[in-house]
Amino acid sequence: MATLTVDPRVSGATAEFVSSRHLMYIDGRFVHAASGKTFPVYNPATGDVITHVPEAEEEDVNRAVLAARRAFDDGQWVRMAPSARGRLLWKLADLIEQNNDEFAELESLDNGKPFSVARVADAPLTVDMFRYMAGWATKISGSTLPLSAGYDFHSYTLREPIGVVAQIIPWNFPLLMAAWKLAPALACGCTVVLKLAEQTPLSGLRLAQLIDEAGFPPGVVNVLTGYGEGAGAPLAAHDLVDKVAFTGSTEVGKLIVKAAAGNLKKVTLELGGKSPAIVFPDARIDQAIAGTASAIFFNHGQCCCAGSRLYVHEKVFDQVVEGVSHVAEEIKLAPGLDPACQMGPLVSDEQYQKVIGYIESGISEGAKITAGGPVSGFERGYFVRPTVLTNTNPGMKVVQEEIFGPVVCAVPFSDEDVDRIVKRANDTVYGLAASVWTQNLSLAHKVARSLRAGTVWVNCHNVFDASLPFGGYKQSGWGREMGEEVLHNYTEIKAVTVAL
Numbered sequence: 419m420a421t422l423t424v425d426p427r428v429s430g431a432t433a434e435f436v437s438s439r440h441l442m443y444i445d446g447r448f449v450h451a452a453s454g455k456t457f458p459v460y461n462p463a464t465g466d467v468i469t470h471v472p473e474a475e476e477e478d479v480n481r482a483v484l485a486a487r488r489a490f491d492d493g494q495w496v497r498m499a500p501s502a503r504g505r506l507l508w509k510l511a512d513l514i515e516q517n518n519d520e521f522a523e524l525e526s527l528d529n530g531k532p533f534s535v536a537r538v539a540d541a542p543l544t545v546d547m548f549r550y551m552a553g554w555a556t557k558i559s560g561s562t563l564p565l566s567a568g569y570d571f572h573s574y575t576l577r578e579p580i581g582v583v584a585q586i587i588p589w590n591f592p593l594l595m596a597a598w599k600l601a602p603a604l605a606c607g608c609t610v611v612l613k614l615a616e617q618t619p620l621s622g623l624r625l626a627q628l629i630d631e632a633g634f635p636p637g638v639v640n641v642l643t644g645y646g647e648g649a650g651a652p653l654a655a656h657d658l659v660d661k662v663a664f665t666g667s668t669e670v671g672k673l674i675v676k677a678a679a680g681n682l683k684k685v686t687l688e689l690g691g692k693s694p695a696i697v698f699p700d701a702r703i704d705q706a707i708a709g710t711a712s713a714i715f716f717n718h719g720q721c722c723c724a725g726s727r728l729y730v731h732e733k734v735f736d737q738v739v740e741g742v743s744h745v746a747e748e749i750k751l752a753p754g755l756d757p758a759c760q761m762g763p764l765v766s767d768e769q770y771q772k773v774i775g776y777i778e779s780g781i782s783e784g785a786k787i788t789a790g791g792p793v794s795g796f797e798r799g800y801f802v803r804p805t806v807l808t809n810t811n812p813g814m815k816v817v818q819e820e821i822f823g824p825v826v827c828a829v830p831f832s833d834e835d836v837d838r839i840v841k842r843a844n845d846t847v848y849g850l851a852a853s854v855w856t857q858n859l860s861l862a863h864k865v866a867r868s869l870r871a872g873t874v875w876v877n878c879h880n881v882f883d884a885s886l887p888f889g890g891y892k893q894s895g896w897g898r899e900m901g902e903e904v905l906h907n908y909t910e911i912k913a914v915t916v917a918l
């Protein structure tokens with residue numbers, strides 16, 4: 419294997435971790451893949467190989483699931499005092515916080531996002547998530563129920579951990595997605611096999627080291643690196659898994675549902691989106707321009723809730739499109755670790771080709787470009803310029819399909835359309851999120867009610883918090899992550915009735 423050089427801009431700790439031998443975490447031990455196989459991890463800013471990680475296959479999945487099964491069935495974790503489970507989660511949060519910038523460097527190196535963003539968003543939100551769920555560990559409870567069947571019964575519910583959970587995550591927020599999955603499952607008393615995205619395994623492998631350091635019992639958390647078909651598919655299908663929680667594309671989400679059918683394991687899914695941002699003429703225009711630009715360009719548009727359809731009232735359409743296009747043109751593209759970087763490369767060559775393909779398809783179908791376009795001007799790396807398209811129509815691929823890149827379609831609407839605009843916004847197979855921009859309180863709430871989406875933001879977009887449930891209507895998913903709501907994903911309810 420050729421000697422690999424780590425980007426000189428990263429700290430000594432990150433360089434040391436990246437150049438170390440990477441191992442998966444199964445049953446409290448750091449291990450190679452059973453086959454000894456590894457696969458390369460790429461730097462999206464250059465296309466160079468950063469390092470190699472183990473390639474889990476069915477045998478490794480089996481080992482991890484058996485470890486998680488044993489750790490669940492032996493009862494040690496389930497019966498651990500909730501306060502002790504909460505303390506472990508809190509301790510893990512502290513360890514992540516102590517290594518905040520190292521995690522941000524890993525995310526930047528591996529995913530391409532700006533280091534400056536990862537250190538104030540991805541890493542601290544991860545810490546918040548573990549702390550928030552640490553608090554829930556002691557508050558998961560059932561209720562007592564008055565029976566109409568008769569006074570001489572005492573009935574109550576127990577909320578119990580669902581069991582062994584398979585968790586499969588994507589590459590857009592590698593560390594944060596791990597936290598969204600792990601923290602609630604562990605707070606509820608489940609044991610977990612987590613499969614990281616093959617494009618971005620580094621922060622999850624570092625997290626596994628901290629999970630070990632925090633002192634979680636062996637087998638409670640297992641972390642695998644591998645491809646979707648080789649590792650994800652056998653994990654989703656495994657008969658000893660009680661539940662699979664998946665975040666990724668709608669296409670793979672449907673495969674997960676099929677794979678889960680064998681033992682009817684429970685399934686939650688957080689899938690794609692084509693989120694509308696609707697700007698009414700009375701909106702504070704500067705705020706709407708900055709906000710809707712950030713709605714689509716944050717994380718290079720690689721967000722399932724990216725505001726990729728921009729509906730603007732015709733009175734302010736030109737102004738908003740000009741403003742968003744100006745923001746787009748001003749965004750500084752650079753490798754994520756470059757201090758000047760405001761937008762890094764997309765995560766992979768595959769994503770790059772896909773997004774450029776969408777821009778070209780928009781142009782060939784008659785869309786007009788007011789910012790960006792298919793040519794990045796970079797010789798290396800998967801850079802795509804933030805792009806604004808107008809002159810689209812509802813049938814175009816760019817308007818209907820999730821692009822998962824920094825590309826927005828701006829569409830005007832008129833006074834006569836105000837009632838219809840919600841219908842148009844809802845005219846998609848997705849229903850993840852939406853934003854509404856207006857100063858009219860009544861209009862804001864009316865539109866919020868009518869949108870078929872799991873999240874509606876008013877005069878903001880992409881506001882996340884550990885306390886806010888997040889998930890989709892329609893083909894954007896099943897179930898909700900975060901908030902109290904996520905506890906339903908990882909618990910079963912048992913009704914107990916005693917004849918007195």
Ligand code: ADP
Binds near residue numbers: 587613615646654674
């Ligand atoms: P994206 O298109 O954003 O890369 P995917 O849905 O392909 O998202 O991938 C999200 C996660 O699902 C990754 O961890 C990937 O390895 C995994 N995955 C892909 N295909 C399958 C599959 N057939 N079964 C289970 N997991 C899969």
